[in-house]
Amino acid sequence: MIIQEHVALQSFNTFGINSTAEYLIRVKNKDDIHHAREFAQSKNLENWILGGGSNLLFVQENQPGLCIKSELLGKKIISETSSHILLEAAGGENWHEFVEFCVQKNWGGIENLSLIPGLVGASPMQNIGAYGVELKDVFHSLDAFHFPTGEIHTFSKADCGFGYRESVFKRKYTGQYLIMAVRFQLEKFPRTNTRYGAIEQTLLEMNIANPTIQDVSKAVIKIRSEKLPNPSIVGNAGSFFKNPVISIEYFEKLKKEFTQIPSFSTNSPDQVKIPAAWLIEYTGWKGYRKGNVGCHPKQALVLVNYGNAIGRDILELSHEIKVSVKSTFDIELETEVNIR
Numbered sequence: 001m002i003i004q005e006h007v008a009l010q011s012f013n014t015f016g017i018n019s020t021a022e023y024l025i026r027v028k029n030k031d032d033i034h035h036a037r038e039f040a041q042s043k044n045l046e047n048w049i050l051g052g053g054s055n056l057l058f059v060q061e062n063q064p065g066l067c068i069k070s071e072l073l074g075k076k077i078i079s080e081t082s083s084h085i086l087l088e089a090a091g092g093e094n095w096h097e098f099v100e101f102c103v104q105k106n107w108g109g110i111e112n113l114s115l116i117p118g119l120v121g122a123s124p125m126q127n128i129g130a131y132g133v134e135l136k137d138v139f140h141s142l143d144a145f146h147f148p149t150g151e152i153h154t155f156s157k158a159d160c161g162f163g164y165r166e167s168v169f170k171r172k173y174t175g176q177y178l179i180m181a182v183r184f185q186l187e188k189f190p191r192t193n194t195r196y197g198a199i200e201q202t203l204l205e206m207n208i209a210n211p212t213i214q215d216v217s218k219a220v221i222k223i224r225s226e227k228l229p230n231p232s233i234v235g236n237a238g239s240f241f242k243n244p245v246i247s248i249e250y251f252e253k254l255k256k257e258f259t260q261i262p263s264f265s266t267n268s269p270d271q272v273k274i275p276a277a278w279l280i281e282y283t284g285w286k287g288y289r290k291g292n293v294g295c296h297p298k299q300a301l302v303l304v305n306y307g308n309a310i311g312r313d314i315l316e317l318s319h320e321i322k323v324s325v326k327s328t329f330d331i332e333l334e335t336e337v338n339i340r
């Protein structure tokens with residue numbers, strides 16, 4: 001078991017930010033994780049988990065402690081009925097490849113989540129979502145290694161406390177668990193979900209009238225490839241901010257001044273969600289560039305590293321955007337990306 005020291009992390013995060021891990025260990029099985037825990041305890045080190053690095057902004061030049069890079073692989077069928085399949089994927093599996101595997105087998109439920117970067121183990125962290133589907137819609141349970149005790153704990157959907165880009169792992173249990181395996185309940189005779197965003201329009205352009213889940217996956221890939229900057233070309237971590245949720249009462253008040261302000265319904269009849277991209281664009285940040293950092297010209301929610309930006313430059317830009325949005329709309333934007 002190799003533990004590396006002073007490891008450059010630039011190629012391990014989609015922002016492409018230079019930062020150095022004090023120690024780094026690649027874990028491929030349970031024994032490796034135990035070993036990592038013992039090493040961290042023996043040196044009194046904090047440990048932190050690295051997946052695909054697509055939802056992380058490194059603001060420290062040196063990352064103290066032990067970086068545990070999840071490389072646990074494997075997929076297996078746990079059980080099957082005539083209508084459903086319960087499938088387990090190890091935390092180090094690539095998310096999009098896992099989606100493609102399921103789509104090819106015609107197991108439906110996650111096709112709308114095609115092309116989201118990162119690994120399976122991080123998917124429950126922020127209850128990933130796109131095009132009208134969230135991880136929680138297909139989530140069954142997960143196994144996670146608990147660093148304080150060295151035990152493996154199983155979490156049901158209710159235990160995970162999923163919310164909009166939220167789970168207990170993101171806040172309550174920060175840094176305590178490594179998600180080792182996730183189980184998904186998928187449909188063998190899938191119904192497609194094409195109502196959200198540009199999916200229907202894209203399927204029309206593709207001349208598809210009765211789409212299969214394979215078609216939906218292709219449409220989502222097409223939309224995402226056209227709309228979102230590719231991190232291998234320009235560093236980014238997808239949406240930097242969450243869409244704010246505000247009361248209907250406050251929304252009605254805002255509408256009087258900002259007549260074009262859009263909104264989406266939420267699960268609560270008293271609240272609406274406002275697209276953060278609209279607020280950012282309205283305040284003039286879309287396409288803004290200062291040195292090596294900027295707000296993407298096609299997608300205002302995405303902050304980008306055009307070259308050799310440091311994490312603090314991106315964080316600073318995010319603060320400036322927050323201040324603008326706050327002073328114009330009296331709405332606090334919340335950061336979606338994990339800062340460390």
Ligand SMILES: Cc1cc2nc3c(=O)[nH]c(=O)nc-3n(C[C@H](O)[C@H](O)[C@H](O)COP(=O)(O)OP(=O)(O)OC[C@H]3O[C@@H](n4cnc5c(N)ncnc54)[C@H](O)[C@@H]3O)c2cc1C
Nearest residue numbers: 051052053054055118119121122128129130178179237238
């Ligand atoms: C171009 C682009 C588009 C994106 N689009 C979307 C989108 O549509 N929807 C969406 O929800 N997200 C989106 N994202 C964000 C990102 O892809 C997801 O949040 C993804 O799940 C992060 O996975 P990761 O493996 O890269 O996690 P990392 O960035 O490595 O880690 C993220 C956080 O999870 C923790 N973590 C990682 N793995 C584990 C584990 N096994 N156990 C415990 N903790 C862990 C880390 O410590 C960190 O705090 C996008 C990102 C990019 C770059």
